[in-house]
Amino acid sequence: MNAASAIDYESIFLHAPVGMCMSENRIMRSCNEALASMFGYARAQLDDQSFEVLYPTHDEFLRTGDRIIPIMNTKGRYSDERIMRRSNGELFWCHVTGHAMLPGQPLGAGIWTFDGPRHAAGPATGSGHLDVRGCQRETPRDGPVDPARA
8 A cells, every 4th residue: 555545444443344333322423334343233233332232132132341441441442252032033152352542441442353163052942932031151261161151
């Protein structure tokens, strides 16, 4: 690239090969094509929506928020693998990494990436539904994996 050519950051964001979004208070303010496609939505359907639409249950959405806060306050970033839900209800494992834009505001403005599916969500319970309780696994860079939750 030469000095005369401008970098089009919006195009880079929109067409990055990994799912990305900018958020504020757990609301997706803008997402890219890869994120929308991964979850089976059009971009416009996710903009200004709560992250809750991507979670398998309301309880998992709440637990994740509670889990993120102390880690983001300490490190300014968070990363794990978790089960997420596509628009058609299909569950899949997804690696999620986030970065708080402002120290001390872990759920304020942030940048998040979503990389998946890495592998199938796993076996269903006897009822034919996937048991999503405790469906997060911290990555080694964020601390030890809790064997009871792995």
